[in-house]
Amino acid sequence: MRETPLILVVDDDPGILDLVQEILSPSYQVITANSVKEAQKHLQGQGCDLVLTDMVMPEAGGMELLKYLRLHHLDIPVIVFTGYANFQDAVNAVKLGAFD
Numbered sequence: 001m002r003e004t005p006l007i008l009v010v011d012d013d014p015g016i017l018d019l020v021q022e023i024l025s026p027s028y029q030v031i032t033a034n035s036v037k038e039a040q041k042h043l044q045g046q047g048c049d050l051v052l053t054d055m056v057m058p059e060a061g062g063m064e065l066l067k068y069l070r071l072h073h074l075d076i077p078v079i080v081f082t083g084y085a086n087f088q089d090a091v092n093a094v095k096l097g098a099f100d
């Protein structure tokens with residue numbers, strides 16, 4: 001792990017990305033991605049210590065990113081967040097290793 005943990009925040013809403021980065025930046029290194037594809041490119045390059053991802057995004061959502069992480073980066077913890085409450089998605093995310 002790095003001296004200062006690196007957190008990857010993934011969301012299609014630039015306002016959410018800016019807000020989360022502002023909140024976390026004093027204590028952590030924060031990088032952002034506005035899509036699952038962009039997040040995957042970063043993860044292939046340098047990785048990170050934690051992923052925070054939105055569940056609902058165009059093209060591919062947080063569940064797809066979580067599946068990718070479990071196949072290629074099993075050791076990276078994931079926290080999933082969403083503005084859309086869906087119990088089954090929460091259950092599926094936890095089954096794939098997201099923190100409950």
